[in-house]
Amino acid sequence: MDFILVGGLAGNVHGAARTTYDIDVVYSRSQANLERLVVALAPHRPYLRGAPPGLPFAFDVDTLRRGLNFTLTTALGDIDLLGEVTGGGAYEALVPSSEMIELWGASCRCVTLQTLIQLKRAAGRPKDLEAIAELEALHAEREAAGSARSGE
Numbered sequence: 001m002d003f004i005l006v007g008g009l010a011g012n013v014h015g016a017a018r019t020t021y022d023i024d025v026v027y028s029r030s031q032a033n034l035e036r037l038v039v040a041l042a043p044h045r046p047y048l049r050g051a052p053p054g055l056p057f058a059f060d061v062d063t064l065r066r067g068l069n070f071t072l073t074t075a076l077g078d079i080d081l082l083g084e085v086t087g088g089g090a091y092e093a094l095v096p097s098s099e100m101i102e103l104w105g106a107s108c109r110c111v112t113l114q115t116l117i118q119l120k121r122a123a124g125r126p127k128d129l130e131a132i133a134e135l136e137a138l139h140a141e142r143e144a145a146g147s148a149r150s151g152e
Helices: 007-013 031-044 061-066 091-097 113-123 126-149
Strands: 003-006 022-027 069-074 077-082 098-103 106-111
Touching: 003 007, 003 091, 003 098, 007 022, 007 106, 007 126, 022 091, 031 061, 031 069, 091 098, 091 106, 091 113, 106 113, 113 126
Parallel strands: 003 106, 022 077
Antiparallel strands: 003 022, 069 077, 098 106
């Protein structure tokens, strides 16, 4: 699947201690990727988070194509599938600002720390603004470590 980690889990990847209870990803909206998402997630019973029980919801390629951002609850936990993210755009726009990482034995893309700060600032929600201070401190530590290694 083609996706990029953003949000709290991306912060954790970069060293943030803040607890997160969902996985936020920006996903490619190509036909092939929509098909892969359905195959991977459908067995885990995705349902719209916060929707009343029994509300008809079909998690299929047609639904993904017609929508953009989905906040889902699944048997695996909560997953936010974002076709676009404020301050970063769609998957293709974010690829250059992401890096490959290893997470739980699998490779996937994650936004860079600097991009994560930018996304959180653009979102402007209180919880995002609170997280920025820690993320900026992590970024400053990395910058200082890089300067020390290069002899500056």
